[in-house]
Amino acid sequence: MPGKLKAKIVAGRHLPVMDRASDLTDAFVEVKFGNTTFKTDVCPKSLNPQWNSEWFKFEVDDEDLQDEPLQVTVLDHDTYSANDAIGKVYIDIDPLLCNEAASVISGWFPIYDTIHGIRGEINVLVKVELFNDLNRFRQSSCGVKFFCTTSIPRCYRAAMVHGFVEELVVNEDPEYQWIDRIRTPRASNEARQRLISLMSGELQRKIGLKVLEMGGNAVVGYLQCFDLEGESGLVVRAIGTACTLDKLSSGTPASNACNSPSKDGKEPVFGEDLLSSSGPPTPFRALPTSSSSPPPLSPSKPCSRQSSSSDTDLSLTPKTGMGSGGSAGKEAGPLKTLLRQQTQTALEQRSMFSPTVSDRVFYLQEFPFFTLTSFPPGFLVHVGGVVSARSVKLLDRIHNPALGNTRSYKLLDWNSVTADEPETRDAWWEEIRQEIKSHAKALGCHAVVGYSESTSICEEVCILSASGTAAILNPRYMREGCLDIGIVDHRFEDPSPPSCGFCHIPYDELNMPFPTQLTYCYHCRRQKVPDVLFTTIDLPPEAAVTGKGCLIQARLCRLKKKAQGEVNATAISNLLPFMEYELHTQLMNKLKLRSMNALFGLRIQISIGENMLLGLASATGVYLTALPAPGGIQIAGKTPGDLSNEHHILTIQKRINDTIAKNKEIYQINPPELTEEVVGSPIPEPRQRSRLFRSHSESSDEVSELDLSHGKKDAFVLEIDDTDAVEDIHSLLTDATIPTGFNSCNTEIMPGIYNWTSAVQMFTSVRVFRLSNANLTNQGLNKIFTDLCENLLKSFYFKLRSMIPCCLCHLNFTVAVPEEELIQVAVTAVAMTYDKDQTQEKPAEKPITKEQLQFPMELCADSSSTNTQLSSKISGSLTHFFFFLSARGPPPLPAASVDYGSFADRCSTWLELLRLKAHTIRRGSVKTISSLERSSPVPDGRSRSLRSTRGFGGSSVTVVKMTPLSFLPGTRIIKYLGIINMFFIRETTSLREEGGVSGFLHSFIAEVFAMVRAHVAALGGNAVVSYSMKECVFMENPNKNQAQCLINVSGDAVICVRETDQEPVPSNIGQTCTSETDGAT
């Protein structure tokens, strides 16, 4: 009996009228946890009932505490007939199970009904008493902290990064059970909500267990997804990065340098003033910055660089130690050494950790994957490029004898027949991950960072996708021999400045996994760099960048014949590589057109519909100073003899050149002119990535002769030979320009903007377009899709014009094909204002903080032999194509996946083949769909800002800010209160009356925001960071006047204070008025 859950129902307000006769309501409340239910008294004839109930006590297992939500149902008492439900509140009590998070949940919660939406509010108090020491549990994983944030959360220090954790659970979807035919939509929706809540809880518990096994205490970059597979069931899966986090005491400025490149970053942690603030309870910041004097607080060994005594402490720092001066002192040793070393080489910085490596106990880990996208400086050594894998699978029905039984939803026990189900799904993901791993290896990398997984499902076909960035992490943190690429060592000996080191190629230049053009780094001149770099991670804060960044999107539609089953899956698999290739070409063209040479935060989404595939690639383009200047784009005609054509080409060429020049100006890309330096190793096929050269030999030979005035090097050649191609180029050139005063990016950090002010406006926008024309061509579809995305961005700029100058950050587009004729695009982003005058002011040299440096990690080392054949499949530092088809297996197996053909063979010639095919199919035009990438400076740091504060007059509602970023400008996060992971269903049978589909979805999204805010406020928080809308499934049937929508959102509830404040803003649970308002409107 490890826990006691206590709940008290205080009051309700704004209840709906349930009794037409009296225009009043006789409300009472049922409080349910597990199988125990309590009831309050009926509060007769009131729309604002005061129950003030006793404390309802539930004595439960901690396992249940983790899995189950507390369910509060508000009902209207009816003497003669059944009581009518008004609505429900599900309260996830997980945050209470972690002693560092919230201690009580108390506040007003919207009462939610899946048919009517929010119907009044209820004030609830929840507490948990845990009896045992948390660490002793092994059935449960109470106490493991979860973070959606994909960097080390501020106010924590990573003592150890253990690595990848994943889990999935499977169940039947209640919507598809037979009982659904006889129950009300409300009952069905509630069953689904409850089931998903349970499954999420269980998933989190299981992941927590894995983390505990690894010796960690937290999961960072926790990404949980639902796969609504329809009749074959419901999959909830999650991945994350297990860490051991130490909390910095709340007095410490929480800026974890790895993700808070604040303008005055050195001040919080390393400023001279910190010297004065020492004292026993003071944590790190109190440490002296000079290495010569022993830290006053350190009771332990002297901190010399060599001794770095904290080896074991580092890895196994007890949780209790973190706040105390003692352990802080110990760990600070290396740190302070480091401070001195800022002028020294990165190598030396790293070297101080070397002694720790051998001592550490490593857990062997199968996948060296990290869901993090931002790392402490010096941690990421080299970045190889994007690795991705996709797999098309057929979902098979569950042959489940239990189907049809009214089983309890707690059927996640592995004895049931569905038990083998998760294993099938596990195996699928396993395959994909293996692929990713081999790709990384082929790129000479031993780890994958910025890793994520996703699915797209249409009927019974499912595309599983995974992508990440192959990288080399500091080998000093790793177990001996964990690098199976034995060659790299010499490179690590070379000191690489942090501002360019990550760009240096990780692979062997004599044995390159793919053809690319290497040059010596334009920054340090010591190492080779590729000409273009694509990654899925955030721009490292210390990276040297020229000018500003901007959002770059590639968009693509491909028609597909309607088909069933295996045929359909084959068709999709056949289309996938072409789509990836075209998306990639588009990205490349657009990147060149903006005169940029690197992409960060690349996310390629491919969605399947019945008769089409949609591809959307979004990334933030930047000009990395270390990489060579991109060449221009050259247009070439296929029929050189035609004079009019020549003329036309010249015109286009001129426009392209003008655009490039203009973009250089807009994005302030003025790289220092370098004397022409030697191009690296001989390159057989320099621009292999762009398949549309006249010929490869030609392009490689003639590059130097082309005078394009954009670069010394070869230009990217586009060939036009038909009208389609002309249109494509036109659309490339007619990119809508971003209005003055706006910037955009899809990453956290935007170079060129360093002084954020505090106004933030998070928003979600959803558009669905119905294709009216039945005979659409690929071209027509592309145009529609592109316009759809562009118009969305235009709308944002218009709506947010009052915030100028402002940057749209973390623009996250999600596309779907909900029905045959529909294209759905959902966007969540945040607009943040900045101070225009100082945008160019680069933050002062960023100091390296101790948190960053003490960041050892266990990388799993998989020394199994490299999958050699895979290297051929990697195309540049870019996406590579990989696909295989799963077909329906023999009957007894639910879904057997079959590799089509011998894969390796195919892939070795894959690029060749692709090139050929593409030529045939598209007659040599470069698919350059017009883009409206907006340029945008990428934020590299934030300055403290004047936050406009406005008291919320007599209001009793806590203002809760929300952002998809891991920080709020101008504020400091002082406490993480727990993860928010909520799933809602809303359904209506009176669509017209609710304002049509737009009205319906508008109010639903507003309701979801309201419920998130209410939960955060009840936990005592005033903000949500790393917010994301993972799922937005919308279905309509206008003929029946019906619609249904499912939304899944997640984020981290936090308390943040103004950067200047030392004390937390009083944010008493639920009834406080915090003095912040979003400045935007």
Add this chain to the structure above:
Amino acid sequence: MAMELDVFVGNTTIMDEEVYQLWLDGYTVSDAVKVRMEGGVMEECEASADVLLSDTMDQYRTFQMCERLLYSPAKLANQLLFQIPPHRQAILIERYYAFDDAFVREVLGKKLSKGTKKDLDDISAKTNVTLKSCRRQFDNFKRVFKVVEELKGPLVENIRQHFLLSDKLARDYAAIVFFANNRFETGKRKLQYLTFQDFAFCAGQLINNWTVGAVGEQIPTDHQRSFRFYMDVDLDKEFLQELKELKILITDKDLLDQHKSLVCTALRGKTKAFNEMEANFKNLSRGLVNIAAKLTNTKDVRDFFIDLVEKFIEPCRSDRWTAADMKLYLTHYTNSAHILDTFKHQVVWDRYMGVIKSCIFKMFHD
């Protein structure tokens, strides 16, 4: 690009004041888009008509969703659905309850009933205020009326507290409620020249001086008594009864002559219209006193403003009095009554004439 579905939801609810006004004014989405385009917002932000349409639709939807909260503005502050900064809440409420003078002039003093609501399309056509906006304004009047009708305490204060309105707007609503409650006739042709603000001023005078609440100076502690003291939606019945006593001023011939000579003495040489004043004194005095004496009749209360115009303002105007003449005359007319030995109703007289004086000043347009 016509969208099947198109929504934009901000964590902080985004509201454009210009669009809000267009919505309040009852513009359809397409008309609102036209107005916005003409306003030049497009050039300003490089937007297209599509963008403008989509934005307008979003905002209209937001306002529609907010509308039910605006019915009881206090809810806006503690609802959870929309996160709206307080200053914006105040703007939303104030604008929602704002009304067109032209419209209110039409319904002032009318019963706020379904019958009147049916006539709104006529009013809309007449005033050029869209029917939608007319309905909103009418419903606002009705809503405020229903809430404060039965409430104790000062009318203006009640309105301000329940609807979180500014002082000015609360006073205007008090006037509307007061007029509706007493059904003052304002629609007659002869009254057409008067603006809403003229009537609102008069209503303020009546509320402050002629209602039960007006005399209850002390703040009563228990509710029973406060009911008596602080109902200022209705005129003070006792006072109306007492007004009958004033009749003596016109029925007693001596008193009337005495009054006239006092007034004439005081006015002589001070105004060009002296002759007319002298000639008309008895008529005018009879008019005013008769109005007072008849106020016990509900019907005559309704005709209060008509009577003022017919019995006093029109005769004066036909005699070409100036506003200054009017002031002078009424001042002396009121004050001279105090000197009359046999006239014992000084308090009632002052209470009556104070209001009459200010009303007539306001209603007498040069």
